[in-house]
Amino acid sequence: MLKRQNPSTPEHRRDLAADGGVLSMSHNDSRSFFSLSQLVLSAGRIKPSPALKHSKITYFEVEIVDVQSKKQICIVDKVPPASTLLDVKHKFHKACPQWYPSRVGLQLEHNGPFLKDSVSIQSLAVSSIVTLYFTDLGQQVGWTTFFLTEYTGPLLIYLLFYIRLSSIYDQVESRKSFRHPVVHLACFCHCLHYIRHLLETLFVHKFSEGHTPLKNMIKGCAFYWGFTSWIAYYINHPRYTPPSFGHKQVSYAALAFLMCEAGNHFINVALAHQTNSGNRTCFPSPTYNPFTWLFLLVSCPNYTYEAGSWISFTVMTQTLPVGIFAFLMVIQMSLWAQKKHKLYLKRFYPEVRRKAAMIPIIF
Numbered sequence: 001m002l003k004r005q006n007p008s009t010p011e012h013r014r015d016l017a018a019d020g021g022v023l024s025m026s027h028n029d030s031r032s033f034f035s036l037s038q039l040v041l042s043a044g045r046i047k048p049s050p051a052l053k054h055s056k057i058t059y060f061e062v063e064i065v066d067v068q069s070k071k072q073i074c075i076v077d078k079v080p081p082a083s084t085l086l087d088v089k090h091k092f093h094k095a096c097p098q099w100y101p102s103r104v105g106l107q108l109e110h111n112g113p114f115l116k117d118s119v120s121i122q123s124l125a126v127s128s129i130v131t132l133y134f135t136d137l138g139q140q141v142g143w144t145t146f147f148l149t150e151y152t153g154p155l156l157i158y159l160l161f162y163i164r165l166s167s168i169y170d171q172v173e174s175r176k177s178f179r180h181p182v183v184h185l186a187c188f189c190h191c192l193h194y195i196r197h198l199l200e201t202l203f204v205h206k207f208s209e210g211h212t213p214l215k216n217m218i219k220g221c222a223f224y225w226g227f228t229s230w231i232a233y234y235i236n237h238p239r240y241t242p243p244s245f246g247h248k249q250v251s252y253a254a255l256a257f258l259m260c261e262a263g264n265h266f267i268n269v270a271l272a273h274q275t276n277s278g279n280r281t282c283f284p285s286p287t288y289n290p291f292t293w294l295f296l297l298v299s300c301p302n303y304t305y306e307a308g309s310w311i312s313f314t315v316m317t318q319t320l321p322v323g324i325f326a327f328l329m330v331i332q333m334s335l336w337a338q339k340k341h342k343l344y345l346k347r348f349y350p351e352v353r354r355k356a357a358m359i360p361i362i363f
Contacts (some may be wrong), residue, residue, distance in 0.1 A: 021169045030341055060121055060130055062088050067110060067133040079130075088132075093359035100210040103136040117210075140211035150220045153354045154228035155194040161232035169238060182250050186235050186317050189257050193309060196265060204272045218290035230321040243318040253316035259310055263291040264305035270295075271302070283348040297360040299344050299352050300337040304359060305331055334358050 076088055091103035105114045108124060108280040110133055115124075124130055137335045162183075164174045236241065243249045266289050274284050283299075286292040294301035310326035337358035344352045 013201075018046040041085055046250070060125055060128055062121065063129060063131045064092055064106075064134050065131060067107065067135045073134055081120070082123075083121050084117060085115050085119045085121070088121065089117070099136065102140040103137045105137045106277075107135065109133070127256070137213060137233070139214040141214050141217055142208035142211055144201060144210055146196065146217045146220070147205075149217060150224055151194050151197040151201065152216055153189060153225040155198070157225060157228045158187065158190050158232040160211060161229070161236045164236060164238075165353060167238075173238045175282055180240070180242040182242050182317065183235060183240065185250065185315070189254065189313060189316070190232075193261060193313075196261060199326055204268050227321065227325045231319065234319045234321050235317055244318070249318070251310045257312035257316060260305045260312060262309035263294065264302055264309065266291040267294070267302040267305060283351040284342065297355060298337075298358055299341045299355045300358050303333040303337045304333040307358070 002049075005152070027316055052157060059077070060079045060081065062079055064073045064076065065071065074092065076095070079088060081090070084107060086101065087105045089106070092104060093100055100216075101117075107114055110131075114135070115132075121130060124132075137266075161168060164171075190259045268285055270287065270289075284294045284295055294304060304315055307330045308321070310329050314322045314326045334357070337354055341357035
């Protein structure tokens with residue numbers, strides 16, 4: 001006979017407690033899962049951690065070799081690919097302080113041309129080691145210093161002869177002699193010429209950071225200063241005689257001189273404006289200024305005007321030293337014009353092919 005189980009027995013209470021614990025634990029797990037889901041949804045999309053990028057930079061070694069002895073001077077290591085030749089020169093100067101960057105000439109080949117400072121090392125490299133040949137260019141000076149020294153000398157030297165120092169001319173003869181007006185006019189024109197050069201050097205021309213050997217400045221100063229002394233001695237001499245055709249010759253020559261000086265200035269301003277604006281893709285074109293219309297006939301009108309100034313000064317003063325100086329200047333500037341004209345032909349052939357270099361038709 002079966003007996004009914006008493007619900008109040010301890011075993012039955014333990015089973016109910018166990019069932020209630022299971023239900024309670026299931027309810028708590030549901031609430032925890034719901035809270036975790038809300039947190040994930042509010043946080044948004046889980047972003048993966050960024051992967052670390054490992055960049056590998058290839059450095060170059062630059063071997064500096066003496067061009068004459070073929071012996072290695074030093075090795076400049078850890079040179080980045082983006083470095084220029086100027087950066088290598090600075091590092092070379094740190095290793096060898098006696099050679100500062102401006103006097104260091106570097107060549108890729110033994111008899112090759114000197115490389116520009118703006119050349120990148122990566123463009124020269126064939127392997128990880130770049131060999132460059134070193135040449136000592138000697139003591140260097142900047143272009144601004146070069147031209148200021150070259151043009152300041154003639155300005156001061158001419159004024160010393162103009163005031164007729166007692167150490168140069170006889171004072172008794174200087175007091176008795178009458179100065180012709182062309183002497184004063186020649187002093188004005190000569191000073192105007194070199195003052196224009198000095199002002200353009202400071203405010204118009206934009207020189208590169210390059211340098212030139214000191215010996216070139218010495219040769220240029222010897223040429224300009226020596227001829228200025230010779231010219232000024234004759235024109236300011238107490239026995240100087242005025243031009244043969246008198247006032248007309250002086251007036252017309254002085255007018256031509258002033259026009260050539262003005263033309264030279266406006267041409268230099270036009271060339272400087274083209275350089276500063278970065279427009280080097282076309283040949284300089286004439287503007288509304290009539291002095292720039294010479295661009296239609298020649299490729300180097302600044303040399304044309306410079307030659308015209310000295311020829312006019314020769315006619316105005318009618319002296320042999322000025323004539324010799326003008327003749328030499330015309331030859332030198334024609335050589336410079338021919339060299340620049342060839343560069344223009346390579347860059348602007350359609351625009352320059354029918355132009356002369358300096359003097360229309362003749363050159």
